[in-house]
Amino acid sequence: MSQRSDVYRTSLLGLLSPAIVLSIWETAGLLGWVNPILLPRPSQIVWTLVELVANGAVFPPLLYTVALFVVGYVIASILGVTIGVAMATSETLYGVLEPLVEILRPIPKSALVPVLFLFLGIGKATMITVVALAAVFPVLISTFQGVRGLDPVLLDTARTFQTSRMRTIVSIVLPASLPMILAGMRVALGLGLVLVILAEMLAGEDGVGFRILDLQRAFQIRDMFAWIFVLVALGGGLMMLFDLVERRLVPWRGKT
Amino acid sequence: MSVAGTLEGTSRKRTAGSNRRRLGKRVYGVVLIAAILLFWEVSSRLGWIVSAYWPPVSQIFQAAIVQLAGGDILVSLAATLRRAAIGFAVGSTLGVALGILLGRSKVLRIALLPLIEIVRPIPTPAVIPPLIMFLGVDDALKIFAISLATFFPVFTNTFAGVATVDDTLIQTARTFRTSWARTLLRVILPATLPAIAAGLRTATSLTLVVAVVSEMIAGSSGIGYYLVEMQYALRPDLMYAAVMYLAITGYTINRLFLVLEARLIPWMGKT
Amino acid sequence: MRKVFLIGFAVMGLFVLAIQRATASDLEKVRVSIIPINDVAPLFVAMQNGYFRELGLEIDTTPSAGGAAGIPGLIGGSFDVVYGNVVSVLLASQQGLDVKVIAPGTKVDQRETDTTPILVRSDSGIKSGKDLEGKSISVNTRNNVIWLYARAWIKATGGDPDKVTFKEIPFPQVEDALRQQRVDASFLVAPFSVISRQKPGLTAIANPYSDIQPGVDVGQYITTGKLLSTKPETIKKFAAGLRKGAEWFNANRTSDAILAVISGYTKTDASILKSVALGAAPLRSDLTQVKKTMDLMIENKLLTGPIDLAKIIDPMAL
Numbered sequence: 001m002s003q004r005s006d007v008y009r010t011s012l013l014g015l016l017s018p019a020i021v022l023s024i025w026e027t028a029g030l031l032g033w034v035n036p037i038l039l040p041r042p043s044q045i046v047w048t049l050v051e052l053v054a055n056g057a058v059f060p061p062l063l064y065t066v067a068l069f070v071v072g073y074v075i076a077s078i079l080g081v082t083i084g085v086a087m088a089t090s091e092t093l094y095g096v097l098e099p100l101v102e103i104l105r106p107i108p109k110s111a112l113v114p115v116l117f118l119f120l121g122i123g124k125a126t127m128i129t130v131v132a133l134a135a136v137f138p139v140l141i142s143t144f145q146g147v148r149g150l151d152p153v154l155l156d157t158a159r160t161f162q163t164s165r166m167r168t169i170v171s172i173v174l175p176a177s178l179p180m181i182l183a184g185m186r187v188a189l190g191l192g193l194v195l196v197i198l199a200e201m202l203a204g205e206d207g208v209g210f211r212i213l214d215l216q217r218a219f220q221i222r223d224m225f226a227w228i229f230v231l232v233a234l235g236g237g238l239m240m241l242f243d244l245v246e247r248r249l250v251p252w253r254g255k256t
Numbered sequence: 257m258s259v260a261g262t263l264e265g266t267s268r269k270r271t272a273g274s275n276r277r278r279l280g281k282r283v284y285g286v287v288l289i290a291a292i293l294l295f296w297e298v299s300s301r302l303g304w305i306v307s308a309y310w311p312p313v314s315q316i317f318q319a320a321i322v323q324l325a326g327g328d329i330l331v332s333l334a335a336t337l338r339r340a341a342i343g344f345a346v347g348s349t350l351g352v353a354l355g356i357l358l359g360r361s362k363v364l365r366i367a368l369l370p371l372i373e374i375v376r377p378i379p380t381p382a383v384i385p386p387l388i389m390f391l392g393v394d395d396a397l398k399i400f401a402i403s404l405a406t407f408f409p410v411f412t413n414t415f416a417g418v419a420t421v422d423d424t425l426i427q428t429a430r431t432f433r434t435s436w437a438r439t440l441l442r443v444i445l446p447a448t449l450p451a452i453a454a455g456l457r458t459a460t461s462l463t464l465v466v467a468v469v470s471e472m473i474a475g476s477s478g479i480g481y482y483l484v485e486m487q488y489a490l491r492p493d494l495m496y497a498a499v500m501y502l503a504i505t506g507y508t509i510n511r512l513f514l515v516l517e518a519r520l521i522p523w524m525g526k527t
Numbered sequence: 528m529r530k531v532f533l534i535g536f537a538v539m540g541l542f543v544l545a546i547q548r549a550t551a552s553d554l555e556k557v558r559v560s561i562i563p564i565n566d567v568a569p570l571f572v573a574m575q576n577g578y579f580r581e582l583g584l585e586i587d588t589t590p591s592a593g594g595a596a597g598i599p600g601l602i603g604g605s606f607d608v609v610y611g612n613v614v615s616v617l618l619a620s621q622q623g624l625d626v627k628v629i630a631p632g633t634k635v636d637q638r639e640t641d642t643t644p645i646l647v648r649s650d651s652g653i654k655s656g657k658d659l660e661g662k663s664i665s666v667n668t669r670n671n672v673i674w675l676y677a678r679a680w681i682k683a684t685g686g687d688p689d690k691v692t693f694k695e696i697p698f699p700q701v702e703d704a705l706r707q708q709r710v711d712a713s714f715l716v717a718p719f720s721v722i723s724r725q726k727p728g729l730t731a732i733a734n735p736y737s738d739i740q741p742g743v744d745v746g747q748y749i750t751t752g753k754l755l756s757t758k759p760e761t762i763k764k765f766a767a768g769l770r771k772g773a774e775w776f777n778a779n780r781t782s783d784a785i786l787a788v789i790s791g792y793t794k795t796d797a798s799i800l801k802s803v804a805l806g807a808a809p810l811r812s813d814l815t816q817v818k819k820t821m822d823l824m825i826e827n828k829l830l831t832g833p834i835d836l837a838k839i840i841d842p843m844a845l
Binding site: 121123205214 | 598599602615618619621622623624668669670671694695696697699700703704707709829
């Protein structure tokens with residue numbers, strides 16, 4: 001990751017290219033090269049965005065989406081890690097769960113959105129289930145691989161010291177497979193976000209995804225772009241937060 | 257980082273005996289699935305769950321089989337796969353190319369990386385509504401969305417992979433005055449391949465998800481639209497059947513990928 | 528490895544392309560976005576009876592469930608003509624998008640064939656907009672034609688629309704939502720409105736279109752002003768073919784032949800469709816009706832002010 005940081009060290013230079021793109025976009029709008037209704041100028045969009053933040057209108061949908069996402073994501077992470085560890089450490093559980101996981105995993109979770117609407121109805125339960133379903137498999141698989149990939153010596157040592165199974169899992173297995181678990185959670189983060197936005201678009205009651213499609217249908221393009229900016233910030237913020245937590249938890253990651 | 261990998265490929269060695277035991281245990285899993293399906297069938301037949309959208313599972317299998325003899329599902333699936341394939345090809349080619357270029361050139365890194373980092377966190381569904389107005393609802397839009405989704409994992413992995421290429425290798429190549437293209441093909445690419453493959457694998461699972469997503473939002477054809485269409489046409493059996501076919505497709509693609517990977521990059525995972 | 532992949536995918540792609548290749552012809556192609564509902568039957572009748580072919584047109588329809596992708600797709604250049612609802616057209620026009628109505632699509636002018644009721648649970652005791660205050664009603668999308676007339680009906684029957692919660696529920700899910708008490712009332716369209724009443728427990732308490740504005744022009748065929756000026760002949764031919772289809776439809780709308788046509792593009796079982804009454808297809812748009820809708824939109828703050836309807840509705844639709 002050192003390459004990335006040398007860009008940020010020269011942060012002024014790093015801002016250069018986005019600045020250039022934005023100015024070209026702005027100029028194109030000012031000179032009428034693009035249809036101003038379909039593609040508003042960045043300055044107009046930013047202005048709309050500032051208004052959204054200033055009058056507080058941005059917060060309820062944003063919080064709504066964040067809440068749905070976080071609940072689904074946390075459920076997925078807990079389930080994914082638990083099942084992943086269980087399957088990796090118990091042959092019986094592996095046998096019981098493996099066929100089911102193999103059947104459910106390859107379904108593109110977006111295809112399940114209309115199905116879930118049918119039998120969970122429209123509402124928060126469905127949205128959360130969608131996010132959880134999308135996020136659980138990457139976590140599960142990579143937890144499983146992480147635990148299976150552990151050095152057998154480590155586990156044998158624990159056995160020698162007659163450490164209980166629970167204790168072995170909590171104090172040896174989980175910390176050692178943490179990098180893999182986090183790698184899975186990173187993929188799950190992106191997938192979960194895609195799915196929560198999709199679900200909100202297909203049948204939302206509120207939320208950022210709902211707003212974006214709603215504004216497109218009302219042809220309020222400038223506001224729609226402002227909300228897309230909000231979503232960029234949300235996605236970027238969550239990723240940065242994840243990086244931060246990961247660096248905390250696995251300081252040795254990326255230094256190999 | 258082989259997150260889209262498998263539940264089997266593990267580094268721990270297993271004896272033939274434990275394998276057999278494991279296969280025996282898997283019987284429980286099959287029984288579990290059978291029990292779930294039976295519960296589904298019974299709950300629908302006996303009316304425990306009353307909803308027009310809860311058809312007996314036998315009816316779904318029947319619909320799925322009938323579709324084999326020529327039905328909309330397979331045609332829709334083909335349309336989706338075609339777009340997914342083109343989008344995947346475009347997105348991954350760009351991802352590998354830019355990953356290597358940015359990995360090797362500081363100027364390009366400074367020029368492009370911040371832009372890529374800004375676009376990266378946008379969840380794909382969000383860009384579809386504005387793009388409809390520029391690209392319409394046809395292939396251009398969907399392929400664009402799929403390429404975009406494919407690009408990022410491939411790019412990120414390639415970029416990180418290039419960073420780990422041993423610099424002495426490149427220096428050596430330079431000492432021998434190896435041409436730039438040759439260095440790329442003979443030194444950088446082989447060393448980066450495992451990372452690229454990991455990125456491609458993450459991308460394959462995303463590709464199908466996003467293909468379906470784009471068809472649902474900007475619907476007109478493809479399996480994603482078919483699902484929504486059947487929802488409106490009150491044909492839940494066909495809807496579930498379509499999901500089944502999608503699952504089979506996803507499974508096959510994942511398997512195919514693993515086989516290709518083992519064939520083409522035998523040194524994968526042995527670092 | 529990438530190369531192998533690319534070649535593999537390319538081969539796969541070509542294969543699929545080959546399957547899907549359509550037969551070429553000399554006819555001029557018109558791409559039409561439709562919503563797979565009964566209302567676009569005249570278009571399909573005109574196609575099947577060869578009215579467009581006689582005029583040198585080949586119609587290529589693309590369904591859009593709920594119609595969400597219609598006008599945006601028109602702007603994006605995917606379609607030449609879009610079947611859309613009156614509210615969307617006026618909203619698009621207000622935002623400066625260049626949309627033109629070229630033919631009428633749906634008109635609700637007979638109560639007997641109005642299959643778009645507000646449903647409630649029979650035991651709920653809800654009868655008017657007043658009763659709905661503090662309760663919830665579902666529409667498929669907020670700020671659209673359904674939403675607008677639901678609000679108008681609530682107001683007309685003594686309620687305050689702002690005191691009613693509007694929930695967005697797609698039509699196919701409405702019946703379950705009502706029966707499971709997740710919503711108190713629903714404004715529903717056919718065939719869902721008919722199917723959901725086949726089992727007891729749900730009652731229709733109103734038909735907002737007929738109650739509020741008999742004769743309302745709900746749906747239209749729309750194109751862009753640009754297309755109208757660059758290809759006026761093509762658009763005129765389209766409107767003419769469609770009108771012929773509407774006339775045939777009106778003459779035969781109780782026959783089984785129509786059911787087969789509708790079943791073909793909605794993919795809904797003909798047995799279900801049989802129970803849905805078909806209204807007559809309009810032959811002309813009615814400016815005074817559109818104006819009434821516009822006034823309602825202004826009243827409900829969907830529009831900031833009146834729009835010059837003469838600029839939106841092309842004379843060929845009148």
